Amino acid sequence: MDVNEFLSQPLVARVANNGPEVRPVWFIWEEGAFWWLTGSYSRMEQILVEDPRAALVVDTCELATSEVFAVTCQGTAQIVSLDRARAVRKLTRYLGPEHLWPVRFSAPLDDPATKMVRFTPDRPLRLRDRSW
Template sequence: MDLDAFLARPLVARVATQGPEVRPVWFLWEEGCFWWLTGPYSRMERILAADPRAALVIDTCDLADGTVLSVTCRGTAATVPLDRPRALRKLTRYLGPDPHTWPPRFSDPLNDPATKLIRFTPAHPPRLRDLSW
């Protein structure tokens, strides 16, 4: 499996910031960056404003055959204005193509002017690693 195919799957990333803080996030991999939503419900924007360094890991484990795939990277994150089409692409990966069927806790923030995106830029191009045993 190649990196783009792996990152196109609806997986959960864990993001570590200074503090330390670790948060699970639904993400979108586009333009060499990871993107996720943030808003007043999260402290992530404040944490990253104080120190934009972060690390991210996405991994899978298939217990049936022992396959372990992982992407780990370090870089910097910045809060940017909401790009609604990008946010919709991200949510569609996880919730399906019809926003009318999404729970309000996912669709309502798209109409909130306080909702933003976080753009995580890896310091080096990510690599998909096979850590299978």
């Protein structure tokens, strides 16, 4: 499996930033960056505005096979305007078709305060096999 195939799965990324805080996020990997939603409901936007450096890990652990795979990186986050089409692609990965989403996921897409984080890794990504 290559890194792009791994990151196309509906996995959870954990983002660490200067706070220090670690947050789980649903993401989409496109155009060499991780993208996720943020808004007034989250402190992450303000933290990343103050210090855009962050670290991120996406990993899996299959107990039945003892397989552990991980992508880890450091990079810079940028708060950008909401790209509704990208947000829909991201949420569809996790929730299925848009008409089935709970309102708490669809409503923010119509809120002008909702933005996106574009997190760009400093180096090319590698998928690492961390299995024993």
